[in-house]
Each structure stands twice: as C-alpha cells, then as structure tokens.
Amino acid sequence: RKEVEQDPGPFNVPEGATVAFNCTYSNSASQSFFWYRQDCRKEPKLLMSVYSSGNEDGRFTAQLNRASQYISLLIRDSKLSDSATYLCVAKNFGNEKLTFGTGTRLTIIP
Amino acid sequence: DVKVTQSSRYLVKRTGEKVFLECVQDMDHENMFWYRQDPGLGLRLIYFSYDVKMKEKGDIPEGYSVSREKKERFSLILESASTNQTSMYLCASGTGGFYGYTFGSGTRLTVV
Numbered sequence: 681r682k683e684v685e686q687d688p689g690p691f692n693v694p695e696g697a698t699v700a701f702n703c704t705y706s707n708s709a710s711q712s713f714f715w716y717r718q719d720c721r722k723e724p725k726l727l728m729s730v731y732s733s734g735n736e737d738g739r740f741t742a743q744l745n746r747a748s749q750y751i752s753l754l755i756r757d758s759k760l761s762d763s764a765t766y767l768c769v770a771k772n773f774g775n776e777k778l779t780f781g782t783g784t785r786l787t788i789i790p
Numbered sequence: 791d792v793k794v795t796q797s798s799r800y801l802v803k804r805t806g807e808k809v810f811l812e813c814v815q816d817m818d819h820e821n822m823f824w825y826r827q828d829p830g831l832g833l834r835l836i837y838f839s840y841d842v843k844m845k846e847k848g849d850i851p852e853g854y855s856v857s858r859e860k861k862e863r864f865s866l867i868l869e870s871a872s873t874n875q876t877s878m879y880l881c882a883s884g885t886g887g888f889y890g891y892t893f894g895s896g897t898r899l900t901v902v
Contacts, residue, residue: 714890723880723893724833767833769890776821776840776886777848782832 683707686768686781694789697758701784703751703768710770710779713744715753718765718783727753727766755786763788793817794883796894803901809868811897813881821884822864823891824848824856826877833880839864871901 686703693699705713713730728735730742730751741754751768768781797812815822823838825848835848837856845856853875857865864883868875878898884891 712888716890723896726890726892729888729890771890773887775846776884777835777838778823778882778891779835780825780833782830 681706682781683779684768684770684781686766686784688782689785691784691786692789693758693786695758695760698754698756699758699786700755701753701766701768701786703753703781705749705751705768705770705779707770707772707779708749709772709774711773712771713751714769714771714778715740715742715751716767716769716780718767720764724767724780758788760788760790762786794881794892794894796879796881796897798897799895801897801899803868803871803899805872805901807868807871807901809871809899809901811866811868811879811881811899813864813866813883813894814862815864815883815892816862817883817892818861819883819885820861821886821891822858823882824854824864824866825880825882826850827880827896828877836866871899873901875899876901 715727716724717727718724730744734743739756765783767783794815824836825833839858855867881894882891
C-alpha cells in the first residue's frame, strides 16, 4: 500500500464548476500536509499547507481529517489556468521527508 | 522568494559515464533533497541532507551518491549512468516543521 494515495484522474471539469480531490495517508506519524501543483514538464510548486482547522486561500480550500487520515482540496469557480496535476504531500516530523502521492490530473474545459 | 537552481535543464549522457547534477539554494536552508520523477511512479526520494557533510538515504539510493560540502549546494552523482536512470531529477530545499519545500526547475536526464 502506498503511503500517500490519490485518485489519478483525469478529472475533466467545465470552467466555473467546483471540483474536489481527496487523498489518504497511511503513516500516522505524518504531521504536516501540503498540496502542490505541477504543470506539464515543470517542477512542483507549493499551493497551500493543510491545517487541522482547515484553511482557505481565495478559491482554494484545504482540509485535514486526522481521525480518518485523509486530506482534501476544493477548488471553487474553476479557471482554465487551474488545469494541472495536483500532488498531495505528507511530511514526517523528525526526518522531515516529504512523501508524495502520484498526483491527480485536472483539466478545466472551456 | 526562495530560489533553487539546478545547473542543467536537459542532459544527455552515455551509459557508464559519471554524471554530476548540481543544486544551489539561496535561503540558507538546512534541508535539501533529491527526487526523481517518472510517469506513473510519482516523485521518489533518492537522498537528502540536513546539514553540511550530512546525508541520508532515501527510498531509492542505489546507483547514486551525494555530496554536500557547502550549505547552499547539494550534488547528486550517478557513478556509472545506466539507461534506467533516464528520468526527471528534482532538487528541493526547505526548513523543518510545518513549512513546505521549494523545488528547482528540474533536470531531464537521458542516458543512451
């Protein structure tokens, strides 16, 4: 079983729609979590950190459920520029390693 | 903004060659990492380092070594390149705790 699992998609969503991704993690020692965005043939870029209380950044909302060991990302009013692969990431305190999911590919359709 | 610079964007090397991939960060970060990314496999950790002259094996260290002589520079070495090391190599740096890491723009290595 992979340490961080995501639905690979692809998700093809019309512009303006709301889309949600989920991710599960298996290592209970994971302490902090992130969503990264990766455009085709580019490096991953940090989109947002994920906190237990949930956090919002404009159209993006991230939530963490420690009891069920899953993380979510919600994108509202999706734009064409949101088309990318979204990577779910867990970090363990102590060794500071990031463990990545394989990513969920999102395409926003005009 | 943190800048993580990888020396080459594209590299073509022959089987058996010794290959050096360089990574430099400008934010005095303690932690630096080397990942490789392959279709369907995601990002896999090769080696990481918490400080100068310190190194730790990641999940797939075989065939690789690293060097960290200065805090800002972390080098990945392919001792004898093989075709199965054809991949995108990504360097990252950051601090501990609740902060994410910043990636360099990657080196796409092809071994022929």
